[in-house]
Amino acid sequence: MPHLFHFPGACSRVTMNALEEIGDDYTDEPINLRRGQQQSDDYLRVNPKGKVPALVIDNFTITENPAILYYLHQTYPAAQLLPTRKTPLASSIGLTDMMWCSSTLHIAVRQILRPDSFTTDTGSLDGVRRAGTAVFAKAAETMASRLATCDWWYGETWSILDVYLYWTYSTAGKGGFLLREFPVIMEHARRVQSRPSFQRAHAREMQAAASVGLEQDFARADEQFR
Ligand SMILES: N[C@@H](CCC(=O)N[C@@H](CS)C(=O)NCC(=O)O)C(=O)O
Missing domain, CATH: 3.40.30.10 (Glutaredoxin)
Known part of the structure; x- marks a missing residue:
């Protein structure tokens, strides 16, 4: 097991x-x-x-x-968990998006929530947080414009990407990122939460x-x- x-x-x-x-x-x-x-x-x-x-x-x-x-x-x-595509090339999109979550968004989220894990200089904490917020704000725009036209990241169908995105933006929000400025993301969050x-x-x-x-x-x- x-x-x-x-x-x-x-x-x-x-x-x-x-x-x-x-x-x-x-x-x-x-x-x-x-x-x-x-x-x-x-x-x-x-x-x-x-x-x-x-x-x-x-x-x-x-x-x-x-x-x-x-x-x-x-x-x-x-x-x-991910859309099934006909060719390996097309299938790579799921991996690409998951890598975006883990290698870009996760880092930005950590900068927002735990800037102290990036520097021992307490005077730099705000700068680290601001840099993470700038990266995440761009990503949130990308998410919001895509989710404005469909319920899920890949359109009509839920995927694990929706949960991964949820984890990034909910954690950023916990760190003070202003999620309420993105009503489309707020709605997406409620859909993700309602999945059994x-x-x-x-x-x-x-x-x-x-x-x-x-x-x-x-x-x-x-x-x-x-
Ligand atoms: N690249 C890893 C990152 C894993 C990661 O950073 N996990 C965090 C929790 S969100 C952790 O274990 N942090 C403990 C630590 O850094 O000491 C992945 O995508 O799985």
């Missing part, structure tokens, strides 16, 4: 949502990032990079959200958050869209 190492509200929630969408059994284990558990000897044996998510299947560990999601998409095609797989993952994360005493903080990112 797959075993997911995660932290409630972290980018690992995208992987958890994918597993819920697939619907097979899996086990999960929260790694308390607030307490530095990601640097414990036990966890570094699982993922020497000290990050979540990590998905262990048959004693093999996959890390990096796009790699895990792409693996799940290929292994469980019926779940339609999202709700199941959310409940499972909530349980994990309670187990480490962090349910208040966990709820903040999702409550912006009420």
Whole structure:
């Protein structure tokens, strides 16, 4: 059975949502990032990079959200985590978009939420946050113009990209990014939240958050869209 190492509200929630969408059994284990558990000897044996998510299947560990999601998409095609395209060239679009989330948006979001993880110079924190906000504002324009004409990133059909985008903008919002200036994104968020797989993952994360005493903080990112 797959075993997911995660932290409630972290980018690992995208992987958890994918597993819920697939619907097979899996086990999960929260790694308390607030307490530095990601640097414990036990966890570094699982993922020497000290990050979540990590998905262990048959004693093999996959890390990096796009790699895990792409693996799940290929292994469980019926779940339609990404649109199925006829040629490898056309299929690369799903990977491209997931890499955008992980390598550009995730970094900008982190600059907004945790500028202190980029510099030890406390006088530079505002500058780091402003730089992240500028990158994310452009991305939010891109998301909003695309989502203004359709419900989901790929048009008529939900995909795991919608959840990945949700994670980036909800986390940016938690860090003070003015999401209310993007009503189209606010509406997209409500659609993502209403998906049953999202709700199941959310409940499972909530349980994990309670187990480490962090349910208040966990709820903040999702409550912006009420
Ligand atoms: N490139 C990785 C990034 C993973 C990542 O940065 N995860 C964060 C949580 S959102 C983490 O584990 N942070 C712990 C730390 O940096 O100490 C991915 O896309 O999966």
